[in-house]
Amino acid sequence: MKRLLLFALVLSWCSLALPAEESLSAREAAKHVGEHATVCGLVASTHFATRSKGQPTFLNLDEPYPKAVFTVLIWGDDRPRFGEPEVRFRDKRICTTGEIKLYQGVAEIVAREPAQIRMEK
Numbered sequence: 001m002k003r004l005l006l007f008a009l010v011l012s013w014c015s016l017a018l019p020a021e022e023s024l025s026a027r028e029a030a031k032h033v034g035e036h037a038t039v040c041g042l043v044a045s046t047h048f049a050t051r052s053k054g055q056p057t058f059l060n061l062d063e064p065y066p067k068a069v070f071t072v073l074i075w076g077d078d079r080p081r082f083g084e085p086e087v088r089f090r091d092k093r094i095c096t097t098g099e100i101k102l103y104q105g106v107a108e109i110v111a112r113e114p115a116q117i118r119m120e121k
Contacts, residue, residue, distance in 0.1 A: 022038075023037075023038040023039065023040045023095055024037050024038065024039045024040070025039070025040065025041060025062070026039060026040075026041035026061035026062040026063075026069050026070035026107075027062065027069050027070070029069075029070045029100050029107035029109075030069070030070075030100075030102065030106075030107040032100050032107075033100050033101060033102045033107065034099070034100065034101075035099070035100055036097075036098065036099050036100075037097070037098075037100055038095050038096070038097040039061070039070055039095065039096055039097075039100065039107075039109060040061075040093065040094065040095040040096075040120065041061030041062040041070060041093065041094070042061060042062055042091070042092070042093050043059050043060070043061060043089045043090055043091060043092055043093075043094055044060050044061065044062055044063055044064040044068075045058075045060045045064035045065050045068070046058065046059050046060070046085070046086035046087075046089065046090050047065065047086065048079075048084075048085075048086045054075050054076055054077075055075070055076025055079065056073055056074065056075055056076065057073070057074040057075075057076075057079060057082075057085050057086055058071050058072070058073060058086075059071065059072040059073075059074070059085060059086070059089055059094070061094070068106050069106065069107070070106065070107045070108065071103075071106055071107075071108040072094070072096045072108065072109055072111050072117065073103075073108050073109070073110045073111065074110075074111050074112075075110070075112075078111070078112045078113075081113065081114050082111075082114055082117075085117075089117070089119070092119050092120075093119065093120040094117055094118065094119050094120065095117070095118050095120060096109050096111055096116055096117045096118075097109070097116050098110060098111060098116050
């Protein structure tokens with residue numbers, strides 16, 4: 001019984017000692033390239049590029065294309081798992097989690113799994 005109590009106390013202390021992952025705004029993301037993070041914002045524009053190589057879907061947060069400050073990229077091979085993300089997420093506040101990369105000066109996260117994107121309430 002004492003071991004169980006001690007284990008519970010240690011587990012409780014550890015969960016308090018670990019900081020909760022904070023989310024970044026779409027504008028802040030560019031300062032965190034190479035990091036695994038969560039980025040949140042309003043989907044300001046979407047585009048499913050059916051005729052482009054790889055058939056990417058773009059979800060641009062906070063600013064619409066061509067002034068996008070952050071993009072969630074979903075490749076065509078992964079798209080069936082997301083349904084129609086350009087419709088589902090349009091005009092919604094979302095958070096996406098993954099490694100932040102820079103492509104042509106714009107921060108982005110490539111979403112391969114639906115669990116990487118969640119809608120905020």
